[in-house]
Amino acid sequence: MPSAGDDKQLICVLCGASDATVEHVLPQTLLRKLGLDPNGPETALFRTPLCSASNHRGSALHRQLDVIELISTGQAPNPMTFARLAQWTAWVFMLLGVTRRVSEWPRDHAMDLLRQRFPCTPGVQPGTGNATSGTRVYAALADDSVAASELPRWAVALRKDPRVVLNASDQPVGGRLTSGSALVAADALRLGELVLLVVGPTWRSGAEHERRMDEAAARAGLTHLGSASRLGGLKTQAVSLDAISELFTTDPFDVRTEINLLPQDIRAAVEAFTGFGPDLVGAAQA
Numbered sequence: 001m002p003s004a005g006d007d008k009q010l011i012c013v014l015c016g017a018s019d020a021t022v023e024h025v026l027p028q029t030l031l032r033k034l035g036l037d038p039n040g041p042e043t044a045l046f047r048t049p050l051c052s053a054s055n056h057r058g059s060a061l062h063r064q065l066d067v068i069e070l071i072s073t074g075q076a077p078n079p080m081t082f083a084r085l086a087q088w089t090a091w092v093f094m095l096l097g098v099t100r101r102v103s104e105w106p107r108d109h110a111m112d113l114l115r116q117r118f119p120c121t122p123g124v125q126p127g128t129g130n131a132t133s134g135t136r137v138y139a140a141l142a143d144d145s146v147a148a149s150e151l152p153r154w155a156v157a158l159r160k161d162p163r164v165v166l167n168a169s170d171q172p173v174g175g176r177l178t179s180g181s182a183l184v185a186a187d188a189l190r191l192g193e194l195v196l197l198v199v200g201p202t203w204r205s206g207a208e209h210e211r212r213m214d215e216a217a218a219r220a221g222l223t224h225l226g227s228a229s230r231l232g233g234l235k236t237q238a239v240s241l242d243a244i245s246e247l248f249t250t251d252p253f254d255v256r257t258e259i260n261l262l263p264q265d266i267r268a269a270v271e272a273f274t275g276f277g278p279d280l281v282g283a284a285q286a
């Protein structure tokens, strides 16, 4: 039982109800399998106040034994498990994200999606469909016997990011340098041997945008979960969690950052601003 805060009034992060309790965003059985104390300080990140209705819906998300098995063993019991893990991961990260300052989904949008998926009103059916559409989830199995190498960074433009300037046809044409937004493009988490990277929905950079994102992730040893079954499972990879969480960034101005995953007009604006030519910036992806 969580001990801290039991006697304080807790507010549900989704609906604001004041009768919330501290709930586990990750299943306690999974945390125990990974050798973690579900109520200890090292797992505090995975606990959040929820009302009973939304917690009930959240618990249902974890009742997927094949997903839990894949997380704890690295092996998928069946080919569909990779896709189910991708959905599970997106919702778990979204729930974790709204309680933190940074998230790969703009907060208001994430709250709307979460309230549909885990409705706080008893009797209201959870929304169906793929609400996290456009989100890409990557994974690898960590190999701690080798040191991780430095990774390039890839700038992306996130959908719903208020820093991305749209034209009258709702197409991305530029960016605001300062708006106080605390968005990150991606977030990474390690559970046992499994490393997960979630990248928020992006504006496309042109033909085969998703395939080129997957190639960028593959350079870090990460496999797109939607393709993992076809590719024969997850790779074992030397991993730096910090480097992987910065693999995709919303900041195109770092010298290590490749910009060919940005929409064309934003790319042109970045090139004009930095004086980089396409030869320099795009050479690695030719």
Ligand SMILES: [Zn+2]
Pocket (backbone or CB within 6 Å): 012, 013, 014, 015, 016, 017, 050, 051, 052, 054, 120
């Ligand atoms: Zn609630």
